[in-house]
Amino acid sequence: MTESTIQTQQAGLGTPVLSANGLAKTYGTGQAARQVLGDISFEVYDGETVCIVGPSGAGKTTLLRCLSGLMPASGGTVRLRDETVTEPPAGLAVVFQDYSRSLMPWMTVRANVELPLRGTPGLSKAGRRERALTALASVGLDGCGHQYPWQLSGGMQQRVAIARALAYEPAVLLMDEPFASVDAQTRADLEDLTHTIKERYNMTILLVTHDIEESVYLADRVIVLSGTPTSVSEIVPVDLPYPRDQVHTKSTPAFAALRTHVMGLIRKPEETA
Amino acid sequence: MTESTIQTQQAGLGTPVLSANGLAKTYGTGQAARQVLGDISFEVYDGETVCIVGPSGAGKTTLLRCLSGLMPASGGTVRLRDETVTEPPAGLAVVFQDYSRSLMPWMTVRANVELPLRGTPGLSKAGRRERALTALASVGLDGCGHQYPWQLSGGMQQRVAIARALAYEPAVLLMDEPFASVDAQTRADLEDLTHTIKERYNMTILLVTHDIEESVYLADRVIVLSGTPTSVSEIVPVDLPYPRDQVHTKSTPAFAALRTHVMGLIRKPEETA
Amino acid sequence: MSQTFARLGQLLGEAGFWAAFGQTMAGWILGVLIAVGLGLPVGMLLGRIGLLYRSSRLMVDFLRTIPSVAVIPLVTLLFGATLEMKVMLVAFGSFWPFMLQVAYGVQDTDKVLVDTVRSFRLSTGRAAWYVFSPSALPFAVTGLRIAAVTGLLLTISSEILGSAPGLGLELALAQTGGDLSLTYAYIVFIGLLGVALNLVLNASSRRVLFWHASVRGDAA
Amino acid sequence: MNAVLARSRTLLIEIWMPVLVFALWWAASAGSQSLYFPPLPRIVSQLGELLASRFASDVLPSLQNFGLGLLIAVVLGIGLGMLLGLVPALYRPLQPLLEFLRAIPGVAILPVMLFIFGIGTEMKVAVIAFGALWPVLLNTVDGVRSVDGLVREVSRSYRLRLADYLWRVVLPAASPQIISGIRISVSLAVVLIVASEYIASTEGIGYVQLQSARLFQMDLMWAALLLLGVLGYLVNILFRYVEHVVLRWHRGARGNNQGGRS
């Protein structure tokens, strides 16, 4: 599968890489059953960045877990290129919302980042180390490699989780509120890093965020979720030009308009309720 | 101690409730020692809301843990009213940054919220239940009481942790990035809730946040941390009038000016480095 | 083999067998109950109070390596070949593994939970009941499974070597009487007791550990 | 200087209780006329004699059997435990059989062991290994099954190689529970020295202990008991060091080595 993945990847924009088709998810059975997702369909194209926004408890994490093949959906299918996803496919990385629990406390930060690289063919020990340190440096964690996750602050742990995913150099990167615990400045830096890596590696990125400004700044398209059970309320295309820039892009009227539009979509169900 | 706490609390604004005096903290010993906090001093007055901002890894969580008496400082003292803090004092509640680990997975959400109330004298079982449900409703979690924390989304778990602290009705409330995982709308609601409870219970609130807009909106004063080891770089008084309002307050020039000022303080060390 | 099972079937119809069974169960259950009743608080204390843990671990390591089986004659001397003797021995032997597991389990409590307990100033009793016990439960359940079987083995051993009435004594009689199929019938029955115990413990541990990763299975 | 002080304080904390108990025992048993509970000084002098004259002939063989048996129990227990913990489809059908074997009393196992392994060292090692296996096995199974769901998902989503998953994720994650199992097994293995020398034996600490009890040489019997206790303690010290190193991360992550003074 790995090889075909890489081949198709070169095909360029316009090919759907990841697609959800009528995805539904119900937790529990019988009396306790609760349908969280109802009929979700969308596509993510090659090299695209898509942000998902929606109220807390809407099912964004659930959706990401279904997309990554970690959890079977109750209905509908997920396809990564030509293959139906049933298990986590190769070339896909996930940054979990609960970052602190996703790091192994018995390993140093560097070992945590290196862990997924151990299976990579043709990667020497030194090369692995190199890649881990580069990834750590790119999230602003130079010199923390020898520490243990529990010796780091929350925001630092979150960045370790991001570095782990980046070092893996996946074709598709799923991130669940990856910048929630870092300060404004670091957040801006990480947003820009997202743009950089996306370009450098032609990564396809699907990112859940609560920060609407962030979603507009990062995305080529923003998927807004709402309703019970949750469905796609709108897919907002973001046609802001690249390269984007924290100061200039965010001060354009187009940005403000998009921001207001998405904000309005999120508020809507709350007001009607 | 509880009684004296309540008595002094009525004394009104102008009395320092919580004060840090030359607080310093070093993790590890010998070779591995790393000084995180160096000489931090400030006061929080009765009924005041103070926000702490600073870069990720600066030591905000460390500071909160020292203030709450959970961790001994390496130098300096913490005083709650007239008493030196060595153990978590009565009438103080903490909302932890690592909220998901702070909930007991073996208890329902309601039991989690009720847990700290079990020691409250004169509170009947029904009263306890009542208070827990009210607190849950105030954070938008009505009807989730019978679920287990691991059945909730990240943002919902975070709100349970907040509800638990609110139900406790502490005189002093310390919160560590309490709104990091909730959506924009819920976040706004919780911010307003903070204003409400502060007024209703005359709570003294110390809140760590990464959202500078939020810090200005919530606080009477904003403490900006920076440097290595971390020290107080500036304490910004926020003289925006009450009642504050998401739309109007945030659109005033005074708000914008404060926001820009704090933002500048945060960015400064980054640029000189 | 089939002869063994035939004998076993025959045994199940005898009143004397059930009397012996009752005597064994009494010693076993009482002993394990005492071990658990003492092991829980002691383990929690040792797990929570570092000073106590360090002060006592030399004694604990020493005492728990005393072979219970070897002191059967001494215990018999003090208590005679009685139920008390069995209970003593079983309680002593199964106390250590259970207590140790509880202590480990308590030490394993998540740091954030400990901080939560401290910051809300939960009373010692409440913290023990609502937080430390459940948190140590996965370890304690494993400890109970070890302790219960250790208890069964010690009950039987004390009946064999100390001649207290019960299945073990019957087994020893069969052995000295040279009745091989009867001997094996008893052995098989004792093994089945272990299986039954496990069924009970499994079912109840699934019930009390519903919240735990091993039972809940995070996905789906 | 400070380190020396700290170390001696640690030592003091560790030994005050045993010293006290020993002193009490010494005082209480002084002048004891009871055949079964002889004075402690006599026991201690017997112990010295036992160590001096029978170390090579009795103590050493027991130690070897003990070491080997425990090693087998730990390796087998962890290996089998990981397998069973990870493959419920295997564990479920095998569990009744395992529980059956576990509950069979030693007296019943001995003839079987005798049958399989013959008379000699192998049989004793097998008895120790068989008895000491269960705590490690059970704890490993439970520990493996308790690995945090999110950690498992991380491993799945990064498609870790099986070896990495087992060695770097499952084993360390379960290690706190595995180690508590091993600690129980260590003591159990000492106890099993006696059981293994119960039959078909002509040497060993357990043999000395049983034989002296049979011959009403109670000093010697108590000396052997004391020796077993001391042995258990020494092995536990060794083991505690291993634990100290292996579980350093765990203490850190649980915050047991800093801050908390409660």
Add this chain to the structure above:
Amino acid sequence: ASTSNSADAGETRKINVTVAPVVDTSPVYLAQQQGLFKKKNLEVTISVAPTAGARIPALVSGAAQFGLVGSADVLQAASAGIPLRAVGTTSVTTKDPARDTGKVFVAADSDVKDPADLNGRAVAVGGLGGGGELSLRAALDEAGADSSKVKFLEVPFDSMLNSLETGQVDAISTVAPFTDAAKASGAREIMSPGALAVPGATQQILVTTQDYLGKDPEAAKDFVDAMAEATEYAAENPQAVRKILPTFSKTPQKVADTMQLPVFDPDLTVERVRIWSDLMLRYGFVKKEVNVDELVAEVR
């Protein structure tokens, strides 16, 4: 001394007796069955304890007043300073090898032709340091072997045949009823140690404590008398023994019907005990010589 008929003396006296579930114990059960104890106004409770390690403590702790214990065990306990008194016996060793309940077997195809061939070989015994090993050692030396060159291994009686068949030991020293199974399997009998080494010696000795004897000599006498009567009854009625054995020992009736019975004899004499005492001293089974004259108490 006092009247032999104390049935009208009034109050019943309670006695606990602890015994092994072996054929030598039969007289105790026969006495109970025949009402011999009741006749003497004794209320006797019999408790079985397969291991000697449990029976002597029962006497010491006062849980039992009488015990039927193997001669060697009694002597060892006495040598260790436990104030026991031997007041009777139930069986003595025969002089006739054919009637001896203990036998030594080798495998059918073994190259061991006679006891002397056992030098350098391994022999399984039921208990080390006990009467079994002692009489075997003495018998081997008597038969021309050198017992110090033979290796003795403790193996439970019910595992012995298996050990022999799998070649783990070269010979087994077993007792009835296990002898029957050995014979049936084709194992070759080469010696009867008891008849050879300790003919006419006591087997199980009826013991009590010095303490009890001093406290209630009347009851002790009555009990010993009843036991003697029962032992004589057993000697005269082997069928009664065969019938009662399965009721307390789990020996299958079939086995009990055919097994070799011991020689029942209630006469306890100093000489009979001294046979053991001398051997034990010679072979180092006791450190201190036991004063047999003191141990054997005249109560009748």
